[in-house]
Amino acid sequence: AIRRPAEWYHGVQDCAGMVRDYTKWDDQPASLTHFGESAIRAYKIAMTPPMAPVVLVLDAGLQESPIESKTKLPIPKLTMPIPPQGEMGAVTELARLLVAAESPVLVADRLARTPAAMPLLIELAETLQAAVIDQGGRMNFPSLHPLNQTQRAAAAIGEADVVLGLEVADFWATVNSLRDQLHRSSRKVTKP
Structure with a gap:
């Protein structure tokens, strides 16, 4: 492509500024070493749940500068972080409660981050033979599965002896009923 003779025409002060509110992270590396570090960091940040876009902006001068043949550019090793996990004692206690429950309910909102989750x-x-309520944040559970009780969520939660929320945005509203009136009153929909 033929460039215009005015070099300033190709520059901008903050190129990522126009998308910063919609991205998880942005950077403008000033050297090739910095670029290697930023590229690895950008990938890690973008691929760590919740996944979202990142932006790397490279100045035209950096892109067009020749690399000295004797220069060995360091590229950092990519190590992906381990996704957050529950504390083992709490997970063991939860498993005990779910197995002992007579009428457990699983409430899923934004659970299924990957196809393996469903x-x-x-x-x-x-x-567990547990009723499942899919709050629709993601496609978590098949709508025609016999354990899908989304259409009778309030009744299922009312009958439950254990309710497990899986990435539920507002768990309080899931297990309580609120009437919007001048004097706000609420009541639990779960068993006492």
Whole structure:
């Protein structure tokens, strides 16, 4: 492509500024070493749940500068972070409560981050014979599965002896009923 003779025409002070509100992270590396570090960091940040876009902006001068043949550019090793996990004692206690429950309910909102999550939730629900309420944040559970009780959520939660919220945005509103009136009153929909 033929460039215009005015070099300033190709520059901007803050190129990522126009998308900064919609991205998880942005950077403008000033050297090739900095670029290597930023590229690795950008990938890690973008691929760490919740996944979102990142922006790397490279100045035209950096892109067009020749690399000295004797220069060995360091590229950092990519190590992906481990996704957050529950404390083992709490997970063990939760498993004990779910297995002992007579009428457990699983409430899923933004649970299924990957395609592997739905089969795992199905397996858990079938193992426990637990009702599942899908709040629709993601496609978490098949709508035609016999354990899907989304259409009778209030009744299922009212009958439950254990309610497990899986990435539920507002768990309080899930297990309580609120009447919007001048004097706000609320009542639990779960068993005492």
